Amino acid sequence: MKNITILAVDDIEANLISLEYLIEEYMNDVNLLLAPSGEEALKLTYTKDIDIIILDIQMPGMDGFETAKYLKSSPKTKDIPIIFLTAAFKEEEFQQKGFEVGAIDYLTKPIENRQFINKLNLYIQVIIKTKELQSLNDNLSQSLEQEILLKEKIQEQQLELVEQSKISALGEMIGNIAHQWRQPLSVISTCASGLRLNLELGLDNKEVVSSSLARIVDTTSELSSTIESFRNFTFQDKLSEFNLSAIINKTIENEKYILDENNIKMIIELDDEINLNNLPNSLIQALQNIIKNSKEALNKIDSERFIFINTYVQDNEVYIQIKDNAGGIEEEHLSKIYEPYFTTKHQSNGIGLGLNITYKLICDSMRGKIKTQLFSRTLSNQRSVCP
Ligand SMILES: Nc1ncnc2c1ncn2[C@@H]1O[C@H](COP(=O)(O)OP(=O)(O)OP(=O)(O)O)[C@@H](O)[C@H]1O
Ligand SMILES: [Mg+2]
Numbered sequence: 001m002k003n004i005t006i007l008a009v010d011d012i013e014a015n016l017i018s019l020e021y022l023i024e025e026y027m028n029d030v031n032l033l034l035a036p037s038g039e040e041a042l043k044l045t046y047t048k049d050i051d052i053i054i055l056d057i058q059m060p061g062m063d064g065f066e067t068a069k070y071l072k073s074s075p076k077t078k079d080i081p082i083i084f085l086t087a088a089f090k091e092e093e094f095q096q097k098g099f100e101v102g103a104i105d106y107l108t109k110p111i112e113n114r115q116f117i118n119k120l121n122l123y124i125q126v127i128i129k130t131k132e133l134q135s136l137n138d139n140l141s142q143s144l145e146q147e148i149l150l151k152e153k154i155q156e157q158q159l160e161l162v163e164q165s166k167i168s169a170l171g172e173m174i175g176n177i178a179h180q181w182r183q184p185l186s187v188i189s190t191c192a193s194g195l196r197l198n199l200e201l202g203l204d205n206k207e208v209v210s211s212s213l214a215r216i217v218d219t220t221s222e223l224s225s226t227i228e229s230f231r232n233f234t235f236q237d238k239l240s241e242f243n244l245s246a247i248i249n250k251t252i253e254n255e256k257y258i259l260d261e262n263n264i265k266m267i268i269e270l271d272d273e274i275n276l277n278n279l280p281n282s283l284i285q286a287l288q289n290i291i292k293n294s295k296e297a298l299n300k301i302d303s304e305r306f307i308f309i310n311t312y313v314q315d316n317e318v319y320i321q322i323k324d325n326a327g328g329i330e331e332e333h334l335s336k337i338y339e340p341y342f343t344t345k346h347q348s349n350g351i352g353l354g355l356n357i358t359y360k361l362i363c364d365s366m367r368g369k370i371k372t373q374l375f376s377r378t379l380s381n382q383r384s385v386c387p
Contacts, residue, residue: 004124005031005049009041009067010056010085015109019054026117030124038062042070045077051127052120054107057086057094068101081123085109161341165353180226180257184219191216237281244274244311244318251287252309259291262305264298269310274318278368282361289354290322296345297326328374337372 008019016034023032033048035041039062041053053071057064064084071077083105084098098106104123107116191212198205252259252266259266291307298305308323329337336342338359343352362368 003029004051004127005033006052006054006120007033007035007041007044007048007050008054009035009038009059009064011036011059012056015056015085018111022111022113022117023120026113027121027124038064038067038070041067045071045074045080050077050080052123053080053082054120055082055084055103057084057098065097065101068098068103072102081127083107083119083123085111158340161351161353165351165357175257177226181223184222184226187219188216191219237279239277240280241275241277242280243272244276244320245270245272247280247283248287248309248311248320251284251291254284255288255291258295259307262295262299264295264305264307267306267308269308271311271313274311274313276318278366279361282365286358286361286366287320287322289358293354294322294324294326296350298324301326329372331374334372338370 006023008016010016010019013036016036020032020034023030033044033050035044038059041055042062044050045053055064055067059067062070064086068082068084071080071082081104082102084094084103085107086094086098087109095106105119107119195209195212198209248268248270252268294307298307304325306325308321310321312319312321330344333342333344337355339352340356341352342356343350345352359370362370
């Protein structure tokens with residue numbers, strides 16, 4: 001396929017033949033179309049893609065100027081460069097008019113071969129460069145568009161995943177609340193049923209009524225304190241002084257139901273003297289994520305299940321060590337576990353955000369460090385946090 005298509009228009013056949021000869025002789029990769037009149041030229045422009053037109057001015061019927069006007073009025077042909085050809089004695093008269101109707105150049109007949117070929121080559125180079133630029137531009141805007149679309153899609157998916165993890169955290173919290181409410185609710189229900197029975201039987205035992213009501217009031221405040229404790233650690237976090245052991249115990253208390261249900265024993269050894277000025281709720285959330293991972297890993301083993309937590313101070317730094325006996329993290333995964341969306345779990349069980357969020361909470365928000373290391377063959381997963 002030839003790169004450039006030239007349309008030569010002249011009513012004198014001999015002129016067309018000499019143009020054909022010149023172009024074939026001196027130019028490569030050029031496809032030449034010939035038209036004996038303005039009308040024929042216009043017909044050709046409807047069906048072919050033409051890059052440049054060499055147009056004779058003096059032709060019977062539609063002359064060069066008229067043909068050029070038609071070409072300039074159609075969207076398909078208006079940008080095709082036109083070079084006018086005319087007899088030398090008419091040059092002055094036609095030049096101005098030629099440029100007015102949109103010619104890019106003007107050549108006189110008889111054609112001077114070298115000059116004609118040089119000019120044509122020059123225009124062809126410009127056309128080729130313009131085409132290259134155009135296609136580069138098209139590709140660029142296409143890939144830019146694709147990149148923007150891709151970025152938008154990734155952002156959308158990330159938001160979706162974050163939403164999913166929020167919903168699953170919320171679901172877990174509701175599960176914990178429901179569990180913790182079960183007992184107090186049954187106390188309230190028993191007291192209320194007793195009171196109704198008393199009333200139905202017409203018994204007037206004020207002591208029983210009063211103690212039942214007191215129990216209901218106490219238990220109700222227990223219910224609201226459960227809600228309060230969950231609300232606090234889930235939605236609020238500000239720099240404050242706290243006792244590390246109290247926060248760890250609170251986290252374990254909140255997880256107690258899940259841990260019991262999975263037969264996991266917590267072995268804790270805490271230095272109760274450690275007080276920190278940091279973000280307590282971020283720490284709870286980080287601990288929760290680590291414990292959740294241990295729980296999920298421990299679910300795969302049949303032997304006794306343990307999570308060990310101990311705290312100590314060394315060289316003025318506070319350490320929290322968390323280990324489990326589930327077998328540890330595969331060595332090949334160690335470098336990736338803090339990356340977002342890295343998970344070895346089935347899609348329905350994990351999205352790989354837990355440790356990424358934990359890392360951000362500990363390292364970015366709390367300005368601490370987090371480390372994962374192989375501990376021993378049985379207790380292989382150890383993390384040290386020094387907030
Ligand atoms: N205690 C652990 N024992 C064994 N492997 C672990 C443990 N903790 C983390 N991992 C490994 O690290 C990976 C990343 O953990 P991360 O908490 O970031 O994601 P996840 O638990 O897979 O999913 P998500 O936390 O979003 O539910 C896990 O898929 C698992 O392979
Ligand atoms: Mg996890």
